[in-house]
Amino acid sequence: MSTENEGTAVPPAPSAPPVPVDAPAPAPGAAPEGHAPSAGNPAPTAGGVPAAQLPPAPPGQPGAYPAAEAGWPAPAGPAYMGGDGGAGGVWGASYQQPAPKPKKGRGGLVAAILVAALVAGGVGGGIGYQLAKNENSSGSTTVAAATSGGDVKSSSGSIAAVAAKALPSTVTIEAASNNGQGGTGTGFVFDTQGHIITNNHVVAEAVDGGKLTATFPNGKKYDAEIIGHAQGYDVAVIKLKNAPSDLKPLPLGDSDQMVVGDTTIAIGAPFGLSNTVTTGIISAKNRPVASSDGASGSRPSYMSALQTDASINPGNSGGPLLDARGAVIGINSAIQSTASGGLGGSGGQSGSIGLGFAIPINQAKYVAQELIKTGKPVYAKIGASVSLEDSVGGAKITDRGTGGSASVETGGPADKAGLKPGDVITKLDDRVIDSGPTLIGEIWTHKPGDKVTITYQRDGRTHTVDLALGSRIGDN
Template sequence: MVAALVAGGLGGSLGYTLAEENDSGGSTTVSSSTSGGNVKRDPGTVAAVAAAALPSTVTIEAASSSGEGGTGTGFVFDKQGHIVTNNHVVADAVDGGNLTATFPNGKKYDAEVVGNAQGYDVAVIKLKNAPSDLKPLTLGNSDDVAVGDSTIAIGAPFGLSNTVTTGIISAKNRPVASSDGSGSKASYMSALQTDASINPGNSGGPLLDAQGNVIGINSAIQSTSNGGFGTGQAGSIGLGFAIPINQAKYVAQELIETGKPVYAKIGASVSLEDSTNGAQITEQGVGGTEPVDPGGPADKAGLKPGDVITKLDDRVIDSGPTLIGEIWTHKPGDEVTITYERGGKEHTTELTLGSRVGDS
């Protein structure tokens, strides 16, 4: 890939001083009044946030045993050498492939996958022979993020490592079912939407707030090439999606402790077809199983096949994927209120979420 870098002319007043022309016909020179390297960059500026965060981000190269793979991003999660990224970034290296992480200073480390969660699209890798001076990025609180808050994304778009882009939070709780286009199962999230420029290669990198706290993991973009959400080679159109860090932190900790993801569940099969009316419990489960698990959370809450779930707590549910994404923002054991329709009438019920270990 060749990146064509075009330098444009800058006009207007840039704080320069003009040397006076002498009478001998000598040349006129232009000198900068200050050197960029000496400018003080106050805390909270994009430059200051980027300078603090870049040393704790890595460019990840993953390749399968056959040599297929790609490039993504990750960030330092703890001092033990754990790096958080997307599952789709490291998926090629899960079964015996090659995995490396390169810091902005050029230091490159071999790494291994500690655990990966396909459904959440979160993975944790660990550096081999990790340095002792790792500085984990500070994790923020994604629940406190507001629409309009400033965002800073760091990644390696199209292989251009250590790239910084800026924007705002343009929406919250955006239901996203993303796929890498390889035919694998979709990942579901209730995402933070940002207009910071995100492209292939940004995946797995941190989405920061104006103070430099991680509020999300950049994971998907709206693609004009396939008309949907994905991680393919389409460019940014200003619609990027990040996994909220509160969810990603929980998933990462589970992966570090057990190597396997744990998903909250209601114990019912729902239709994944596009809809705006809610998430309908199917008449038949996957592979001929019961659509409502006998004795499971949905069964105990009185839900039945054909019921259409329209709300989970105060979140409007417009489809099956939206319901899955909202359920996965919770932990097993959480109590939620389900609003559903049956026979044209609206009902509510309380439900305690169950758990499922591992991807299936």
């Protein structure tokens, strides 16, 4: 198969799954792409980091998970793709999956992704932590880069000019839990009221009463509070306390209009090196990516990502991905890491290998606005449980949902459209669907109420049906 923007087949996915840039590290073999360890918090050892993978399958369903109706597993382990809460925690569209493994075919990277924000201390920061520890014996991981180049003036529209204008509106975020564990990520100014957009996994440690600060390139630091966070989307909004009156929000672009080959500029704090600017291009669009921070019981995040070869490392999570004009087109969230070696092992790769993934800003903007408005994320759903098996050529509606419940939610969008267990969804509008996670990511690029066309196979025949996506207000 091919991606929407390419006419040739996409090569098989890399041998190891992508990892979020700023979160606790997964098991050896997958490295977090996110938080850089905070100074004073020792990096965990290779043997002390929890595996970045979904919890064991529910009893009686070997190797399978109910699909998250909003797009991610429920607290007990089942993942959902867009449904309402009900008995057993089903959100409307559950999926069932085998052990996580890299996807092929369309080039979808559906596996445990390392979160970009490194969480220092006993929780685990994965490879990012190990690298920071090895290369900075002093324990300090935050180095402020110069923001001016002397008297040399950059031409308008140059990368230097874009960076000079955008840097003052980016922040380095430090999040710490009540027990002092935490790490470093990135964020950017969303409005003049002091709202900052970042990744959910960047601020996760501070959700339950922890400490959160945001530091601007000029050295000014502000305490901050979490306004809302959406684990499924991996988007969070924080607000500066006593915010300055001269905040300049970064302009938002149109991620739908980006094409493969367009210039990209990333700003973040890789391995704690604040105010770092890197460049690249859009390598692909609509790349299916599933990420997990590796924490026990955590739900995965799903995105139909912008892929870029701009250098992104642990600490870049939550930072802006800009176009050539300096408009935000995405939020840097995850990276692909090579297979073996894991946490500092001989064969692993813990930093950028040119495969980074960003949440499209068109989606993130909507999520952020909902979080600011209500503090709660809103997820689109179809109300059906789908398999995560990658051998069925699409997203197969399972025979049963979470806890033995019906796999098609009664009265939900899928039910009203006549979809049944055993149907294999192969397209959503013009997007090819090769798996359950791919379907979740595509559903979440839409808003509740959007009308979509579903193409599916039943008994060897292809059918199409139109349906209006339902909604679920999530608790995170």
